[in-house]
Amino acid sequence: MATTADAASGAAAGEPPHPGQRRPLWRRRGARWFAAAIVVVQLGLVANGYRDPHNYFAFQPFNESSTFAVELVRVLPDGEREAVPYGRWEGYDWDELIGWRALKGPWSQRHAFSGVDAVVDYLDHALDWMANNTPNDTKTLYLEATVTYHRNARGPYVTVIRSHERELGDL
Amino acid sequence: MTATAPAASTPDWRSRYQRFLDTVFDEPASLRAVAIVRIVLGPSVIWHLRPFLADALEGVTYLDVFQQKWWPWVPNAPVGLYVALLWVGVAAAVLMTVGLWSRTATWVTLAVVAYNFFLSETHFRHNRAFLIILLAGVALCDNGRVQSLDARRRRPPDDRALLWPVWLLRFEAAAIYFASGFSKLIDPDWVGGRVMHDRTLRYQGDVRDALGDTLADPILEVIAARAFQWVLSPVAVATELFIAFGIWFRRTRLAAVWVAVAFHVGIEVSAQVEVFSVIAIGALAIWAVPSTRDRTLVTPSSWVKWFDWMARFDITVVPGASWRMVDRDGTVLEGQQARQFVRTRLPATFLFSRFWRYP
Numbered sequence: 286m287a288t289t290a291d292a293a294s295g296a297a298a299g300e301p302p303h304p305g306q307r308r309p310l311w312r313r314r315g316a317r318w319f320a321a322a323i324v325v326v327q328l329g330l331v332a333n334g335y336r337d338p339h340n341y342f343a344f345q346p347f348n349e350s351s352t353f354a355v356e357l358v359r360v361l362p363d364g365e366r367e368a369v370p371y372g373r374w375e376g377y378d379w380d381e382l383i384g385w386r387a388l389k390g391p392w393s394q395r396h397a398f399s400g401v402d403a404v405v406d407y408l409d410h411a412l413d414w415m416a417n418n419t420p421n422d423t424k425t426l427y428l429e430a431t432v433t434y435h436r437n438a439r440g441p442y443v444t445v446i447r448s449h450e451r452e453l454g455d456l
Numbered sequence: 457m458t459a460t461a462p463a464a465s466t467p468d469w470r471s472r473y474q475r476f477l478d479t480v481f482d483e484p485a486s487l488r489a490v491a492i493v494r495i496v497l498g499p500s501v502i503w504h505l506r507p508f509l510a511d512a513l514e515g516v517t518y519l520d521v522f523q524q525k526w527w528p529w530v531p532n533a534p535v536g537l538y539v540a541l542l543w544v545g546v547a548a549a550v551l552m553t554v555g556l557w558s559r560t561a562t563w564v565t566l567a568v569v570a571y572n573f574f575l576s577e578t579h580f581r582h583n584r585a586f587l588i589i590l591l592a593g594v595a596l597c598d599n600g601r602v603q604s605l606d607a608r609r610r611r612p613p614d615d616r617a618l619l620w621p622v623w624l625l626r627f628e629a630a631a632i633y634f635a636s637g638f639s640k641l642i643d644p645d646w647v648g649g650r651v652m653h654d655r656t657l658r659y660q661g662d663v664r665d666a667l668g669d670t671l672a673d674p675i676l677e678v679i680a681a682r683a684f685q686w687v688l689s690p691v692a693v694a695t696e697l698f699i700a701f702g703i704w705f706r707r708t709r710l711a712a713v714w715v716a717v718a719f720h721v722g723i724e725v726s727a728q729v730e731v732f733s734v735i736a737i738g739a740l741a742i743w744a745v746p747s748t749r750d751r752t753l754v755t756p757s758s759w760v761k762w763f764d765w766m767a768r769f770d771i772t773v774v775p776g777a778s779w780r781m782v783d784r785d786g787t788v789l790e791g792q793q794a795r796q797f798v799r800t801r802l803p804a805t806f807l808f809s810r811f812w813r814y815p
Contacts, residue, residue: 303484303616303617313481313482316481316618316620317477317481320481320620320623320624323624323627323628324624324627327627327628327631328631331631331634331635334635334639335639339577339580340639341577341580341585342585343635343639344582344585344586344631344632344635344636345635345636345639345640346582346636346729347651347655347727348639348640348643348646348651349645349651350650350651350652350653350654350655350658352658381521382521382522383521383522384511384516384520384521384522385521385522385578387578388522396658407524407577407578410522410524411522411524414522414523414524415522437645437650437651437654438650438654
Protein backbone atom coordinates (compact mmCIF):
# COMPACT_ATOMS: atom_id res chain seq x y z
CA MET A 286 0.00 0.00 0.00
CA ALA A 287 1.18 3.50 -0.61
CA THR A 288 2.77 4.53 2.64
CA THR A 289 3.14 7.63 4.69
CA ALA A 290 6.50 8.11 3.06
CA ASP A 291 4.73 8.11 -0.29
CA ALA A 292 2.67 11.12 0.51
CA ALA A 293 5.09 13.24 2.46
CA SER A 294 7.25 15.37 0.29
CA GLY A 295 9.61 18.15 0.90
CA ALA A 296 8.43 18.73 4.45
CA ALA A 297 11.86 18.98 6.00
CA ALA A 298 12.20 19.51 9.72
CA GLY A 299 12.25 23.13 10.72
CA GLU A 300 10.22 24.34 7.74
CA PRO A 301 7.31 26.65 8.56
CA PRO A 302 3.98 24.86 8.39
CA HIS A 303 2.33 24.76 5.00
CA PRO A 304 -0.87 26.86 4.73
CA GLY A 305 -2.86 23.64 4.48
CA GLN A 306 -1.54 22.54 7.86
CA ARG A 307 -2.74 25.70 9.59
CA ARG A 308 -6.41 24.87 9.19
CA PRO A 309 -8.68 25.06 12.21
CA LEU A 310 -9.42 21.83 14.00
CA TRP A 311 -13.03 21.68 12.83
CA ARG A 312 -11.91 21.72 9.21
CA ARG A 313 -9.33 19.02 9.79
CA ARG A 314 -11.87 16.84 11.56
CA GLY A 315 -14.53 17.74 9.00
CA ALA A 316 -12.34 16.47 6.17
CA ARG A 317 -11.95 13.13 7.91
CA TRP A 318 -15.65 12.75 8.56
CA PHE A 319 -16.47 13.80 5.01
CA ALA A 320 -14.03 11.27 3.57
CA ALA A 321 -15.36 8.53 5.84
CA ALA A 322 -18.92 9.37 4.76
CA ILE A 323 -17.98 9.16 1.07
CA VAL A 324 -16.36 5.76 1.61
CA VAL A 325 -19.40 4.44 3.45
CA VAL A 326 -21.84 5.81 0.87
CA GLN A 327 -19.84 4.38 -2.04
CA LEU A 328 -19.64 0.97 -0.39
CA GLY A 329 -23.37 1.18 0.25
CA LEU A 330 -24.05 2.00 -3.39
CA VAL A 331 -21.89 -0.91 -4.53
CA ALA A 332 -23.85 -3.24 -2.25
CA ASN A 333 -27.14 -1.68 -3.38
CA GLY A 334 -26.23 -2.56 -6.96
CA TYR A 335 -27.15 -6.18 -6.23
CA ARG A 336 -30.70 -5.04 -5.44
CA ASP A 337 -31.22 -2.04 -7.72
CA PRO A 338 -31.94 -3.07 -11.33
CA HIS A 339 -30.11 0.04 -12.59
CA ASN A 340 -27.12 -0.44 -10.26
CA TYR A 341 -26.61 3.32 -10.09
CA PHE A 342 -23.09 4.17 -8.92
CA ALA A 343 -22.54 0.45 -8.32
CA PHE A 344 -20.38 0.13 -11.42
CA GLN A 345 -21.50 -3.12 -13.00
CA PRO A 346 -21.06 -2.36 -16.70
CA PHE A 347 -21.69 -4.95 -19.43
CA ASN A 348 -23.57 -7.00 -16.85
CA GLU A 349 -25.81 -8.91 -19.27
CA SER A 350 -26.07 -9.87 -22.91
CA SER A 351 -29.87 -9.85 -22.69
CA THR A 352 -32.21 -8.74 -25.46
CA PHE A 353 -35.80 -7.55 -25.55
CA ALA A 354 -38.59 -6.63 -27.94
CA VAL A 355 -41.82 -4.76 -27.30
CA GLU A 356 -45.32 -5.08 -28.67
CA LEU A 357 -47.20 -1.90 -27.87
CA VAL A 358 -50.97 -1.59 -27.79
CA ARG A 359 -53.31 1.17 -26.72
CA VAL A 360 -56.32 0.11 -24.72
CA LEU A 361 -59.45 2.17 -25.31
CA PRO A 362 -62.16 2.87 -22.71
CA ASP A 363 -64.43 0.16 -24.17
CA GLY A 364 -61.65 -2.40 -23.69
CA GLU A 365 -60.70 -2.55 -27.34
CA ARG A 366 -57.00 -3.15 -27.88
CA GLU A 367 -55.49 -1.30 -30.79
CA ALA A 368 -52.02 -2.22 -31.99
CA VAL A 369 -49.46 0.58 -32.26
CA PRO A 370 -47.28 -0.53 -35.18
CA TYR A 371 -43.76 0.93 -35.03
CA GLY A 372 -44.84 3.11 -32.13
CA ARG A 373 -46.85 5.53 -34.19
CA TRP A 374 -50.31 6.65 -33.14
CA GLU A 375 -52.44 9.79 -33.31
CA GLY A 376 -49.56 11.75 -34.82
CA TYR A 377 -47.10 10.68 -32.16
CA ASP A 378 -43.90 8.74 -32.70
CA TRP A 379 -42.45 6.64 -29.86
CA ASP A 380 -38.85 7.04 -31.04
CA GLU A 381 -39.19 10.81 -31.30
CA LEU A 382 -40.76 11.11 -27.86
CA ILE A 383 -38.34 8.71 -26.17
CA GLY A 384 -35.28 10.43 -27.63
CA TRP A 385 -33.03 7.85 -26.01
CA ARG A 386 -31.14 5.19 -27.90
CA ALA A 387 -31.65 2.52 -25.24
CA LEU A 388 -35.42 2.48 -25.77
CA LYS A 389 -35.65 3.46 -29.42
CA GLY A 390 -37.07 0.99 -31.95
CA PRO A 391 -37.94 -1.75 -29.46
CA TRP A 392 -40.30 -3.39 -32.00
CA SER A 393 -37.49 -5.61 -33.17
CA GLN A 394 -35.16 -7.44 -30.83
CA ARG A 395 -32.48 -5.22 -29.29
CA HIS A 396 -29.80 -5.30 -26.65
CA ALA A 397 -31.05 -4.55 -23.14
CA PHE A 398 -29.07 -1.56 -21.91
CA SER A 399 -27.88 -2.24 -18.35
CA GLY A 400 -29.84 -5.51 -18.25
CA VAL A 401 -33.41 -6.65 -18.68
CA ASP A 402 -34.63 -5.52 -15.27
CA ALA A 403 -33.37 -1.99 -15.90
CA VAL A 404 -35.02 -1.85 -19.32
CA VAL A 405 -38.37 -3.10 -18.01
CA ASP A 406 -38.25 -0.49 -15.26
CA TYR A 407 -37.41 2.26 -17.75
CA LEU A 408 -40.21 1.07 -20.07
CA ASP A 409 -42.65 1.13 -17.19
CA HIS A 410 -41.80 4.77 -16.48
CA ALA A 411 -41.73 5.58 -20.20
CA LEU A 412 -45.31 4.33 -20.63
CA ASP A 413 -46.46 6.62 -17.82
CA TRP A 414 -44.55 9.50 -19.36
CA MET A 415 -46.15 8.80 -22.76
CA ALA A 416 -49.59 8.70 -21.18
CA ASN A 417 -48.96 12.12 -19.63
CA ASN A 418 -47.39 13.76 -22.67
CA THR A 419 -49.68 12.82 -25.58
CA PRO A 420 -52.57 15.29 -25.16
CA ASN A 421 -53.77 14.94 -28.77
CA ASP A 422 -54.58 11.30 -28.12
CA THR A 423 -58.10 11.52 -26.76
CA LYS A 424 -58.98 7.85 -27.14
CA THR A 425 -56.36 5.83 -25.24
CA LEU A 426 -57.21 4.82 -21.69
CA TYR A 427 -53.80 3.30 -21.09
CA LEU A 428 -50.80 1.97 -22.99
CA GLU A 429 -49.72 -1.62 -22.62
CA ALA A 430 -46.40 -3.12 -23.61
CA THR A 431 -45.76 -6.83 -23.90
CA VAL A 432 -42.03 -7.27 -23.39
CA THR A 433 -40.47 -10.44 -24.71
CA TYR A 434 -36.92 -10.90 -23.54
CA HIS A 435 -34.00 -13.29 -23.46
CA ARG A 436 -31.82 -13.10 -20.37
CA ASN A 437 -28.26 -14.00 -21.34
CA ALA A 438 -29.57 -16.05 -24.28
CA ARG A 439 -32.06 -17.93 -22.11
CA GLY A 440 -35.75 -17.61 -22.78
CA PRO A 441 -37.91 -16.22 -24.20
CA TYR A 442 -39.70 -14.80 -21.18
CA VAL A 443 -42.65 -12.45 -21.34
CA THR A 444 -43.80 -9.68 -19.04
CA VAL A 445 -46.60 -7.16 -19.50
CA ILE A 446 -46.45 -3.58 -18.24
CA ARG A 447 -49.03 -0.82 -18.39
CA SER A 448 -49.15 2.90 -18.08
CA HIS A 449 -51.46 4.44 -15.52
CA GLU A 450 -55.00 5.09 -16.68
CA ARG A 451 -55.52 8.46 -18.26
CA GLU A 452 -58.31 10.88 -17.32
CA LEU A 453 -59.82 11.17 -20.77
CA GLY A 454 -62.32 13.82 -19.74
CA ASP A 455 -59.48 16.22 -18.93
CA LEU A 456 -57.77 15.90 -22.30
CA MET B 457 5.09 -15.83 20.72
CA THR B 458 5.08 -14.52 24.27
CA ALA B 459 2.02 -13.44 26.18
CA THR B 460 3.10 -9.81 26.05
CA ALA B 461 3.39 -9.66 22.28
CA PRO B 462 -0.22 -8.68 21.46
CA ALA B 463 -0.20 -5.87 24.00
CA ALA B 464 3.06 -4.56 22.59
CA SER B 465 1.91 -4.72 18.99
CA THR B 466 -1.44 -2.96 19.53
CA PRO B 467 -0.14 0.57 20.16
CA ASP B 468 2.31 0.13 17.31
CA TRP B 469 -0.52 -0.70 14.92
CA ARG B 470 -2.59 2.17 16.23
CA SER B 471 0.20 4.67 16.04
CA ARG B 472 1.02 3.61 12.50
CA TYR B 473 -2.65 3.97 11.58
CA GLN B 474 -2.78 7.38 13.23
CA ARG B 475 0.38 8.45 11.41
CA PHE B 476 -1.13 7.27 8.13
CA LEU B 477 -4.28 9.32 8.74
CA ASP B 478 -2.22 12.36 9.72
CA THR B 479 -0.23 12.06 6.52
CA VAL B 480 -3.29 11.61 4.35
CA PHE B 481 -5.26 14.48 5.86
CA ASP B 482 -2.67 16.95 7.12
CA GLU B 483 0.56 16.56 5.14
CA PRO B 484 0.78 18.62 1.96
CA ALA B 485 2.18 16.86 -1.10
CA SER B 486 2.67 17.52 -4.78
CA LEU B 487 -0.43 18.34 -6.82
CA ARG B 488 1.04 17.49 -10.20
CA ALA B 489 -1.00 14.33 -10.63
CA VAL B 490 -4.18 16.26 -9.87
CA ALA B 491 -3.17 18.87 -12.43
CA ILE B 492 -2.78 16.17 -15.08
CA VAL B 493 -6.23 14.80 -14.29
CA ARG B 494 -7.62 18.35 -14.41
CA ILE B 495 -6.09 18.86 -17.87
CA VAL B 496 -7.52 15.56 -19.15
CA LEU B 497 -10.98 16.23 -17.74
CA GLY B 498 -11.55 19.45 -19.71
CA PRO B 499 -11.67 17.92 -23.20
CA SER B 500 -13.50 14.91 -21.75
CA VAL B 501 -16.24 17.15 -20.38
CA ILE B 502 -16.60 18.90 -23.73
CA TRP B 503 -16.83 15.53 -25.48
CA HIS B 504 -19.39 14.43 -22.89
CA LEU B 505 -21.54 17.56 -23.37
CA ARG B 506 -21.26 17.44 -27.16
CA PRO B 507 -24.39 15.28 -27.84
CA PHE B 508 -26.51 17.41 -25.51
CA LEU B 509 -25.32 20.54 -27.32
CA ALA B 510 -25.87 18.96 -30.73
CA ASP B 511 -29.46 18.11 -29.77
CA ALA B 512 -29.96 21.60 -28.38
CA LEU B 513 -28.76 23.13 -31.65
CA GLU B 514 -31.44 21.06 -33.39
CA GLY B 515 -33.99 22.37 -30.95
CA VAL B 516 -34.29 19.23 -28.81
CA THR B 517 -33.59 19.24 -25.09
CA TYR B 518 -34.42 16.96 -22.19
CA LEU B 519 -37.76 18.77 -21.90
CA ASP B 520 -38.87 17.42 -25.30
CA VAL B 521 -38.20 13.75 -24.65
CA PHE B 522 -38.79 11.07 -22.03
CA GLN B 523 -37.49 12.27 -18.69
CA GLN B 524 -37.35 10.17 -15.55
CA LYS B 525 -36.41 12.39 -12.65
CA TRP B 526 -33.96 11.17 -10.02
CA TRP B 527 -35.64 13.32 -7.40
CA PRO B 528 -38.75 15.49 -7.84
CA TRP B 529 -37.07 18.46 -6.12
CA VAL B 530 -34.39 18.86 -8.81
CA PRO B 531 -35.70 21.90 -10.74
CA ASN B 532 -36.16 21.74 -14.49
CA ALA B 533 -34.31 24.62 -16.11
CA PRO B 534 -36.21 26.34 -18.94
CA VAL B 535 -34.79 25.65 -22.40
CA GLY B 536 -32.84 28.91 -22.77
CA LEU B 537 -31.22 28.60 -19.36
CA TYR B 538 -30.44 24.91 -19.90
CA VAL B 539 -28.65 25.56 -23.20
CA ALA B 540 -26.80 28.49 -21.64
CA LEU B 541 -25.70 26.23 -18.79
CA LEU B 542 -24.32 23.69 -21.25
CA TRP B 543 -22.23 26.40 -22.89
CA VAL B 544 -21.08 27.63 -19.48
CA GLY B 545 -19.97 24.06 -18.83
CA VAL B 546 -17.96 24.04 -22.04
CA ALA B 547 -16.32 27.38 -21.22
CA ALA B 548 -15.55 26.26 -17.67
CA ALA B 549 -14.04 23.02 -18.99
CA VAL B 550 -11.71 25.03 -21.24
CA LEU B 551 -10.67 27.26 -18.33
CA MET B 552 -10.19 24.20 -16.16
CA THR B 553 -7.84 22.59 -18.66
CA VAL B 554 -5.71 25.68 -19.25
CA GLY B 555 -5.76 26.38 -15.54
CA LEU B 556 -7.27 29.84 -15.48
CA TRP B 557 -9.25 30.39 -12.27
CA SER B 558 -8.72 26.66 -12.03
CA ARG B 559 -10.58 25.79 -8.90
CA THR B 560 -13.63 27.93 -9.62
CA ALA B 561 -13.71 26.61 -13.17
CA THR B 562 -13.59 23.04 -11.88
CA TRP B 563 -16.47 23.63 -9.46
CA VAL B 564 -18.54 25.26 -12.23
CA THR B 565 -17.78 22.38 -14.60
CA LEU B 566 -18.77 19.91 -11.91
CA ALA B 567 -21.99 21.80 -11.21
CA VAL B 568 -23.03 21.81 -14.88
CA VAL B 569 -22.14 18.17 -15.52
CA ALA B 570 -23.80 17.02 -12.30
CA TYR B 571 -26.94 19.11 -12.91
CA ASN B 572 -27.31 17.73 -16.43
CA PHE B 573 -26.71 14.20 -15.13
CA PHE B 574 -29.27 14.47 -12.35
CA LEU B 575 -31.98 15.97 -14.56
CA SER B 576 -33.01 12.52 -15.73
CA GLU B 577 -32.12 8.92 -14.96
CA THR B 578 -31.89 8.43 -18.70
CA HIS B 579 -28.71 10.51 -18.55
CA PHE B 580 -27.07 7.88 -16.38
CA ARG B 581 -24.03 6.03 -17.66
CA HIS B 582 -21.27 4.51 -15.57
CA ASN B 583 -18.65 6.63 -17.35
CA ARG B 584 -20.59 9.81 -16.55
CA ALA B 585 -20.83 8.85 -12.90
CA PHE B 586 -17.06 8.36 -12.86
CA LEU B 587 -16.60 11.71 -14.60
CA ILE B 588 -18.58 13.43 -11.83
CA ILE B 589 -16.55 11.66 -9.15
CA LEU B 590 -13.28 12.73 -10.76
CA LEU B 591 -14.45 16.33 -11.16
CA ALA B 592 -15.48 16.42 -7.51
CA GLY B 593 -12.14 15.03 -6.36
CA VAL B 594 -10.17 17.50 -8.46
CA ALA B 595 -12.40 20.40 -7.37
CA LEU B 596 -11.71 19.58 -3.72
CA CYS B 597 -7.97 20.04 -4.34
CA ASP B 598 -6.20 23.35 -4.77
CA ASN B 599 -5.63 22.19 -8.32
CA GLY B 600 -4.34 25.37 -9.95
CA ARG B 601 -1.00 25.49 -8.11
CA VAL B 602 0.86 23.77 -10.93
CA GLN B 603 0.61 23.17 -14.69
CA SER B 604 -1.78 26.10 -15.00
CA LEU B 605 -2.02 29.69 -16.16
CA ASP B 606 -2.86 30.53 -12.55
CA ALA B 607 0.58 29.30 -11.49
CA ARG B 608 2.21 31.34 -14.26
CA ARG B 609 0.37 34.50 -13.28
CA ARG B 610 0.98 34.16 -9.56
CA ARG B 611 3.65 31.60 -8.89
CA PRO B 612 2.90 29.77 -5.62
CA PRO B 613 5.79 28.98 -3.26
CA ASP B 614 5.59 25.29 -4.14
CA ASP B 615 3.34 22.78 -5.87
CA ARG B 616 2.08 21.21 -2.67
CA ALA B 617 -1.36 21.15 -1.08
CA LEU B 618 -3.45 18.78 1.00
CA LEU B 619 -4.15 15.63 -0.94
CA TRP B 620 -6.82 13.80 1.00
CA PRO B 621 -9.23 14.14 -1.96
CA VAL B 622 -6.70 12.22 -4.03
CA TRP B 623 -6.89 9.37 -1.53
CA LEU B 624 -10.65 9.47 -1.94
CA LEU B 625 -10.24 9.34 -5.71
CA ARG B 626 -7.89 6.38 -5.30
CA PHE B 627 -10.53 4.62 -3.25
CA GLU B 628 -13.22 5.43 -5.82
CA ALA B 629 -11.11 4.30 -8.77
CA ALA B 630 -10.18 1.03 -7.08
CA ALA B 631 -13.79 0.53 -5.95
CA ILE B 632 -14.97 0.83 -9.55
CA TYR B 633 -12.59 -1.87 -10.79
CA PHE B 634 -13.48 -4.04 -7.80
CA ALA B 635 -17.25 -3.56 -8.12
CA SER B 636 -17.14 -4.37 -11.80
CA GLY B 637 -14.86 -7.39 -11.40
CA PHE B 638 -16.55 -8.82 -8.32
CA SER B 639 -20.07 -8.55 -9.76
CA LYS B 640 -18.90 -10.56 -12.75
CA LEU B 641 -16.98 -13.03 -10.61
CA ILE B 642 -20.11 -14.07 -8.71
CA ASP B 643 -22.26 -14.22 -11.85
CA PRO B 644 -21.93 -17.71 -13.36
CA ASP B 645 -23.16 -16.47 -16.73
CA TRP B 646 -20.40 -13.89 -16.82
CA VAL B 647 -17.44 -15.77 -15.45
CA GLY B 648 -18.47 -18.86 -17.40
CA GLY B 649 -18.29 -16.99 -20.70
CA ARG B 650 -21.99 -17.04 -21.59
CA VAL B 651 -22.44 -13.24 -21.56
CA MET B 652 -19.31 -12.50 -23.59
CA HIS B 653 -20.05 -15.29 -26.06
CA ASP B 654 -23.60 -14.12 -26.66
CA ARG B 655 -22.49 -10.51 -27.12
CA THR B 656 -19.78 -11.56 -29.56
CA LEU B 657 -22.27 -13.54 -31.64
CA ARG B 658 -24.67 -10.60 -31.69
CA TYR B 659 -22.08 -8.05 -32.76
CA GLN B 660 -20.12 -10.15 -35.23
CA GLY B 661 -21.87 -8.27 -38.03
CA ASP B 662 -20.25 -5.07 -36.75
CA VAL B 663 -16.84 -6.76 -36.84
CA ARG B 664 -17.45 -7.76 -40.46
CA ASP B 665 -18.54 -4.24 -41.34
CA ALA B 666 -15.44 -2.77 -39.73
CA LEU B 667 -12.82 -5.23 -40.98
CA GLY B 668 -14.31 -6.83 -44.10
CA ASP B 669 -14.94 -10.53 -44.54
CA THR B 670 -11.35 -11.46 -45.41
CA LEU B 671 -9.92 -10.12 -42.18
CA ALA B 672 -12.99 -10.73 -40.03
CA ASP B 673 -13.44 -14.43 -40.84
CA PRO B 674 -10.31 -15.77 -39.11
CA ILE B 675 -10.76 -13.36 -36.17
CA LEU B 676 -14.40 -14.32 -35.68
CA GLU B 677 -13.55 -17.98 -35.95
CA VAL B 678 -11.46 -17.54 -32.81
CA ILE B 679 -13.40 -14.99 -30.75
CA ALA B 680 -16.86 -16.38 -31.51
CA ALA B 681 -15.82 -19.84 -30.32
CA ARG B 682 -17.46 -20.80 -27.02
CA ALA B 683 -14.15 -22.17 -25.70
CA PHE B 684 -12.36 -18.88 -26.35
CA GLN B 685 -14.93 -16.91 -24.35
CA TRP B 686 -14.85 -19.58 -21.64
CA VAL B 687 -11.18 -18.69 -21.18
CA LEU B 688 -11.39 -14.95 -21.89
CA SER B 689 -14.20 -14.15 -19.46
CA PRO B 690 -12.41 -15.23 -16.26
CA VAL B 691 -9.29 -13.51 -17.57
CA ALA B 692 -11.28 -10.28 -17.96
CA VAL B 693 -12.64 -10.64 -14.43
CA ALA B 694 -9.17 -11.36 -13.04
CA THR B 695 -7.84 -8.32 -14.89
CA GLU B 696 -10.28 -5.97 -13.18
CA LEU B 697 -9.65 -7.49 -9.76
CA PHE B 698 -5.88 -7.34 -10.28
CA ILE B 699 -6.10 -3.65 -11.12
CA ALA B 700 -8.37 -3.01 -8.11
CA PHE B 701 -5.86 -4.52 -5.66
CA GLY B 702 -2.53 -4.40 -7.47
CA ILE B 703 -2.62 -0.66 -7.92
CA TRP B 704 -2.37 -0.10 -4.14
CA PHE B 705 1.02 -1.78 -3.74
CA ARG B 706 4.32 -0.36 -4.89
CA ARG B 707 5.60 -3.68 -6.19
CA THR B 708 2.59 -4.28 -8.41
CA ARG B 709 1.52 -0.71 -9.18
CA LEU B 710 3.41 -0.28 -12.42
CA ALA B 711 2.13 -3.63 -13.69
CA ALA B 712 -1.41 -2.71 -12.66
CA VAL B 713 -1.17 0.60 -14.53
CA TRP B 714 0.11 -1.26 -17.55
CA VAL B 715 -2.73 -3.76 -17.40
CA ALA B 716 -5.24 -0.94 -16.85
CA VAL B 717 -4.11 0.92 -19.97
CA ALA B 718 -4.31 -2.26 -22.07
CA PHE B 719 -7.69 -3.06 -20.53
CA HIS B 720 -9.14 0.36 -21.36
CA VAL B 721 -7.73 0.36 -24.89
CA GLY B 722 -9.37 -3.05 -25.35
CA ILE B 723 -12.71 -1.75 -24.11
CA GLU B 724 -12.49 1.35 -26.28
CA VAL B 725 -11.90 -0.78 -29.37
CA SER B 726 -14.66 -3.27 -28.61
CA ALA B 727 -17.43 -1.16 -27.07
CA GLN B 728 -18.94 2.31 -26.95
CA VAL B 729 -18.07 3.75 -23.57
CA GLU B 730 -18.10 7.50 -24.32
CA VAL B 731 -15.34 9.20 -22.29
CA PHE B 732 -14.63 6.28 -19.96
CA SER B 733 -11.37 5.12 -21.54
CA VAL B 734 -9.84 8.57 -21.63
CA ILE B 735 -10.75 9.60 -18.10
CA ALA B 736 -9.87 6.22 -16.65
CA ILE B 737 -6.41 6.27 -18.25
CA GLY B 738 -5.94 9.92 -17.22
CA ALA B 739 -7.00 9.09 -13.69
CA LEU B 740 -4.17 6.58 -13.40
CA ALA B 741 -1.98 9.62 -12.70
CA ILE B 742 -3.40 9.81 -9.17
CA TRP B 743 -1.45 6.65 -8.31
CA ALA B 744 1.90 8.37 -8.81
CA VAL B 745 3.79 9.02 -5.59
CA PRO B 746 3.04 12.70 -4.86
CA SER B 747 6.60 13.86 -4.33
CA THR B 748 8.71 15.86 -6.72
CA ARG B 749 12.35 16.47 -7.58
CA ASP B 750 13.45 13.82 -5.10
CA ARG B 751 15.66 12.05 -7.63
CA THR B 752 18.62 13.86 -9.12
CA LEU B 753 19.49 13.42 -12.74
CA VAL B 754 22.47 14.56 -14.75
CA THR B 755 21.80 14.18 -18.44
CA PRO B 756 23.11 15.46 -21.76
CA SER B 757 19.53 15.48 -23.15
CA SER B 758 17.26 18.46 -22.69
CA TRP B 759 14.20 16.45 -23.83
CA VAL B 760 13.80 14.94 -20.38
CA LYS B 761 12.69 18.31 -18.99
CA TRP B 762 9.94 18.51 -21.56
CA PHE B 763 8.56 15.10 -20.68
CA ASP B 764 8.97 15.22 -16.91
CA TRP B 765 5.40 16.41 -16.33
CA MET B 766 5.26 14.87 -12.87
CA ALA B 767 8.59 16.48 -11.87
CA ARG B 768 10.08 13.14 -10.88
CA PHE B 769 13.65 14.42 -11.31
CA ASP B 770 15.82 17.33 -10.24
CA ILE B 771 17.41 17.68 -13.66
CA THR B 772 20.77 19.16 -14.60
CA VAL B 773 21.49 19.22 -18.30
CA VAL B 774 25.22 19.00 -19.01
CA PRO B 775 26.09 18.76 -22.71
CA GLY B 776 28.42 15.85 -23.33
CA ALA B 777 27.98 14.32 -19.86
CA SER B 778 26.93 10.72 -19.39
CA TRP B 779 23.60 9.86 -17.74
CA ARG B 780 23.66 9.67 -13.93
CA MET B 781 20.64 9.29 -11.67
CA VAL B 782 20.46 9.17 -7.87
CA ASP B 783 17.26 7.54 -6.64
CA ARG B 784 15.30 8.42 -3.49
CA ASP B 785 17.09 5.76 -1.47
CA GLY B 786 20.54 6.90 -2.66
CA THR B 787 20.95 4.21 -5.30
CA VAL B 788 23.11 5.51 -8.14
CA LEU B 789 22.46 4.44 -11.72
CA GLU B 790 24.72 5.40 -14.59
CA GLY B 791 24.66 5.34 -18.38
CA GLN B 792 22.15 3.08 -20.02
CA GLN B 793 20.67 1.93 -16.71
CA ALA B 794 19.95 5.53 -15.70
CA ARG B 795 18.44 6.29 -19.08
CA GLN B 796 16.22 3.23 -18.90
CA PHE B 797 15.09 4.11 -15.38
CA VAL B 798 14.19 7.64 -16.45
CA ARG B 799 12.03 6.27 -19.24
CA THR B 800 10.11 4.11 -16.78
CA ARG B 801 9.21 7.21 -14.77
CA LEU B 802 8.06 9.61 -17.49
CA PRO B 803 4.29 9.58 -18.20
CA ALA B 804 4.80 9.68 -21.97
CA THR B 805 7.35 6.87 -22.15
CA PHE B 806 6.78 4.50 -19.24
CA LEU B 807 4.30 2.36 -21.16
CA PHE B 808 6.84 1.57 -23.85
CA SER B 809 9.93 1.54 -21.68
CA ARG B 810 9.94 -2.23 -21.28
CA PHE B 811 10.23 -2.68 -25.04
CA TRP B 812 12.24 0.39 -25.86
CA ARG B 813 15.78 -0.51 -24.88
CA TYR B 814 19.03 0.52 -26.40
CA PRO B 815 21.36 -2.36 -27.29
